[in-house]
Amino acid sequence: MDVGLSPEQLSLAEASRQMLARQWTTAGVRAAALPDGPGHSPELWKQLADAGWLRLPFPESAGGDGGSLIELGVVVREVGRALVPTTFASTLHAALLLWELGSVEQQERWLRPILNGELLATVAYAEAAAVHDPAAYQATVRRLAVGWSLSGRKLFVENGSLSKLILVACRVAPDQVPKGLGICAVTPDDEGVSFSRHATFGHDLQDEITFAEVASGAGSLLGGEGADVLRGWRHVTEVVTVLASLEMVGGAQAVIDRTAQYVTGRHAFGKPIGSFQAVQHHLANAAMAVKGADLAAWQAAWRLAEGLSAAREVSIAKASAGRAYKEATVIAHQLHGGMGYIEETDLHLWSRRAIAADLRHGSAAYHMQRLAELVGAL
Amino acid sequence: MRFALTPEEAAFQEEVRSFALHYIEAGLDTEEEERRSGRHAGPFSPLELQFYKDLGERGWNSMHWPRAYGGQEASAGMSSILSFELEYHRLPQVEWTVSTFAPTILKNGTQENINLWLERIRSGEVVYAMGYSEPDAGTDLASLRTSAVREGDSYVINGEKIWNSGAHHATHEWLAVRTDPSAPKHRGISVIIVPIDVPGVEITPLWTWGGSRTNITRFTNVIVPVENLIGEENMGWSYIVGALDYERADIGARVIGRLRRLLDDLVHYCRGAVRDGRVLISDPAVRRQLAELEAKVEVVTLLTHEVCATVDRGETPTVVGTMQKVMASELRTELTSAAFELMDLEGQLDGNDPLSFMAGEFEHEYRYAPVQRFGGGTNEVMRDIIAQRGLGLPRTAR
Ligand SMILES: Cc1cc2nc3c(=O)[nH]c(=O)nc-3n(C[C@H](O)[C@H](O)[C@H](O)COP(=O)(O)OP(=O)(O)OC[C@H]3O[C@@H](n4cnc5c(N)ncnc54)[C@H](O)[C@@H]3O)c2cc1C
Numbered sequence: 001m002d003v004g005l006s007p008e009q010l011s012l013a014e015a016s017r018q019m020l021a022r023q024w025t026t027a028g029v030r031a032a033a034l035p036d037g038p039g040h041s042p043e044l045w046k047q048l049a050d051a052g053w054l055r056l057p058f059p060e061s062a063g064g065d066g067g068s069l070i071e072l073g074v075v076v077r078e079v080g081r082a083l084v085p086t087t088f089a090s091t092l093h094a095a096l097l098l099w100e101l102g103s104v105e106q107q108e109r110w111l112r113p114i115l116n117g118e119l120l121a122t123v124a125y126a127e128a129a130a131v132h133d134p135a136a137y138q139a140t141v142r143r144l145a146v147g148w149s150l151s152g153r154k155l156f157v158e159n160g161s162l163s164k165l166i167l168v169a170c171r172v173a174p175d176q177v178p179k180g181l182g183i184c185a186v187t188p189d190d191e192g193v194s195f196s197r198h199a200t201f202g203h204d205l206q207d208e209i210t211f212a213e214v215a216s217g218a219g220s221l222l223g224g225e226g227a228d229v230l231r232g233w234r235h236v237t238e239v240v241t242v243l244a245s246l247e248m249v250g251g252a253q254a255v256i257d258r259t260a261q262y263v264t265g266r267h268a269f270g271k272p273i274g275s276f277q278a279v280q281h282h283l284a285n286a287a288m289a290v291k292g293a294d295l296a297a298w299q300a301a302w303r304l305a306e307g308l309s310a311a312r313e314v315s316i317a318k319a320s321a322g323r324a325y326k327e328a329t330v331i332a333h334q335l336h337g338g339m340g341y342i343e344e345t346d347l348h349l350w351s352r353r354a355i356a357a358d359l360r361h362g363s364a365a366y367h368m369q370r371l372a373e374l375v376g377a378l
Numbered sequence: 379m380r381f382a383l384t385p386e387e388a389a390f391q392e393e394v395r396s397f398a399l400h401y402i403e404a405g406l407d408t409e410e411e412e413r414r415s416g417r418h419a420g421p422f423s424p425l426e427l428q429f430y431k432d433l434g435e436r437g438w439n440s441m442h443w444p445r446a447y448g449g450q451e452a453s454a455g456m457s458s459i460l461s462f463e464l465e466y467h468r469l470p471q472v473e474w475t476v477s478t479f480a481p482t483i484l485k486n487g488t489q490e491n492i493n494l495w496l497e498r499i500r501s502g503e504v505v506y507a508m509g510y511s512e513p514d515a516g517t518d519l520a521s522l523r524t525s526a527v528r529e530g531d532s533y534v535i536n537g538e539k540i541w542n543s544g545a546h547h548a549t550h551e552w553l554a555v556r557t558d559p560s561a562p563k564h565r566g567i568s569v570i571i572v573p574i575d576v577p578g579v580e581i582t583p584l585w586t587w588g589g590s591r592t593n594i595t596r597f598t599n600v601i602v603p604v605e606n607l608i609g610e611e612n613m614g615w616s617y618i619v620g621a622l623d624y625e626r627a628d629i630g631a632r633v634i635g636r637l638r639r640l641l642d643d644l645v646h647y648c649r650g651a652v653r654d655g656r657v658l659i660s661d662p663a664v665r666r667q668l669a670e671l672e673a674k675v676e677v678v679t680l681l682t683h684e685v686c687a688t689v690d691r692g693e694t695p696t697v698v699g700t701m702q703k704v705m706a707s708e709l710r711t712e713l714t715s716a717a718f719e720l721m722d723l724e725g726q727l728d729g730n731d732p733l734s735f736m737a738g739e740f741e742h743e744y745r746y747a748p749v750q751r752f753g754g755g756t757n758e759v760m761r762d763i764i765a766q767r768g769l770g771l772p773r774t775a776r
Binding site: 035126129130131132133135136155156198199200201202208267268269273276278279326330333334337338340341342343344348351355356358359360363364365366369372 | 541586652653655663667715718723727728730734741751756761
């Protein structure tokens with residue numbers, strides 16, 4: 001058994017970390033944050049695209065670099081540490097869906113420009129009364145003489161109004177084929193698409209989108225004849241859930257690192273507060289939680305990269321990461337005292353992201369419930 | 379033993395509830411929410427002013443004071459009912475000058491102190507900001523350095539206070555200063571009242587993650603008359619620590635008012651919300667989570683009752699008050715964090731989003747909670763107190 005990254009992967013991590021440390025400081029994070037910022041940084045985007053981060057896991061035939069999910073995970077963990085805007089995650093989600101379910105033409109049309117850094121994309125799935133179960137989605141596509149017509153309302157679409165391609169998870173009208181889940185590609189400029197911005201705890205860009213009989217072309221539905229769309233959707237959901245876990249592990253580690261530094265410098269009772277046992281125990285607890293979550297995330301990533309079943313491992317990874325990230329920020333606030341509580345200090349940038357990230361792709365509570373069902377089914 | 383309100387307490391609770399409902403109908407809870415969330419920080423509105431005046435006329439802002447000074451000598455149990463209900467209904471609270479500092483003056487002040495300040499506090503003419511913490515004196519408060527030097531009939535004050543929360547709308551500082559630099563650190567501290575509007579006081583805002591404003595306040599050669607000294611010179615530390623014990627009953631009751639309300643709202647949410655084809659409350663895992671919170675809120679509520687009962691026996695609730703403080707402050711984070719998870723993606727909406735539940739009360743509470751864990755005595759030191767004062771374990775060397 002080998003649970004560690006290879007030397008090449010470790011140096012990829014180091015190089016990515018250094019690049020972000022130069023290019024993406026917390027001043028950038030604040031400037032991009034909503035409500036006043038755009039939720040995105042074109043300059044940073046160009047750097048990431050030039051460094052090939054978006055291409056990492058895709059085969060060369062599709063315009064990728066032929067790496068694996070592990071290499072992608074390595075950079076995503078650094079993305080989490082540095083609080084890179086969520087456009088990276090939302091665009092990757094769309095890219096992974098296109099790779100999994102898109103036809104060759106669809107991949108040429110949309111995946112290639114994404115990998116070249118020319119197209120921001122996202123996936124719309126959550127609705128007012130449905131988040132995780134595709135069978136509960138109400139948004140519907142219907143066949144027209146040519147192409148499709150999409151109607152429905154989606155919530156919490158990450159970077160919806162920034163993206164030039166929106167992949168909408170919906171149901172295909174009952175009397176039509178293919179049956180069940182459909183994934184329909186639309187653009188924000190299509191007639192009948194309207195946006196309303198959410199105000200979120202994470203200060204990231206998420207939109208409510210209404211689709212009112214939006215007509216899209218013949219080639220806009222993902223998944224050719226006989227494709228198992230639901231299965232592909234579920235697989236990609238597992239992949240992005242693991243990536244979200246790694247992103248959270250990176251963020252949590254950043255919080256621990258900066259807190260360790262703070263308690264070493266801050267003095268009370270004539271000593272560094274980091275010399276008090278209670279303070280050390282808090283940080284040790286956070287460090288254990290993050291270490292466990294890190295291993296759980298890599299295990300899940302590895303199983304997916306190897307094409308093995310991973311439902312159990314994915315839920316363990318996401319639940320562990322969600323708890324660890326939140327715990328790390330709560331402890332960090334405690335150990336920073338007043339200094340961590342003012343707007344000027346940066347700690348809350350991570351505290352906000354921790355909550356948002358826990359809720360993306362299923363909270364710790366959701367994944368424990370999924371795990372409970374798996375345990376019960378054994 | 380009686381785990382129930384007395385008839386007198388129950389009648390008072392009813393009275394406070396109808397008072398609260400009256401102000402809710404007038405929209406005061408919405409105004410208060412705007413204020414707490416930091417979206418509004420202006421002067422008091424006519425409705426707010428009327429509310430405070432009404433409190434004063436009913437004698438509710440000084441219930442626990444002796445009759446000789448205009449109070450009602452109410453028990454801690456009675457005043458906690460007021461605090462609980464106001465908080466539960468999201469209304470403004472009795473000012474801490476009345477609940478924390480006035481009792482300290484009554485207990486430790488000179489007759490002159492009482493004559494000078496008490497009636498002005500009761501009428502709302504005088505409001506203190508709590509000037510304890512300094513940049514290098516937080517948990518280790520006794521190392522504070524702001525100095526007061528006696529010159530004739532005056533003190534001359536120099537130094538810097540941080541986290542001086544009320545300074546921008548208070549009339550005076552309740553200021554902890556060093557009056558004897560040569561004494562051991564706990565024995566050279568005094569409390570002196572400093573008017574905010576005298577020359578040499580400079581207030582700079584600090585905005586917090588919780589949305590509220592606090593301040594840095596600098597004192598440069600500020601001159602105040604010696605009569606502004608509270609009690610005896612160099613006895614300030616015992617007054618400061620003593621005031622913390624007074625707070626516990628009142629603040630404890632507020633906190634459980636808040637927790638109870640949040641949990642009731644969360645249950646209400648789970649009864650109405652549908653996700654993935656199911657009403658949340660119909661899911662046993664959801665009910666189990668709510669049950670965990672129910673049990674914890676109940677236990678903290680019982681601790682608060684014990685704090686009040688201890689005060690009403692004339693004892694100091696140091697250990698049980700400390701237990702209540704630690705458990706309640708940590709439960710605020712736990713409850714709101716659980717609420718986010720139960721609400722799933724909706725949990726991340728903030729109060730500015732029209733779709734947010736109860737104007738984002740859970741997210742706001744989550745941001746407000748950290749200061750509860752390290753303010754009013756950090757929970758690390760509080761746990762030391764429980765172990766050492768409560769269980770008699772050896773003192774930590776510091
Ligand atoms: C919004 C806000 C409002 C406030 N309002 C007021 C106010 O009105 N008036 C006022 O005077 N103060 C106020 N405070 C200050 C508050 O009381 C202090 O923040 C608190 O005392 C902690 O001090 P500190 O922030 O300096 O943290 P530090 O003392 O630096 O403590 C940091 C961490 O170290 C730990 N630590 C320190 N010493 C030990 C030890 N010996 N053993 C174990 N752990 C230890 C602490 O528990 C904490 O976790 C306010 C603070 C905030 C943020």
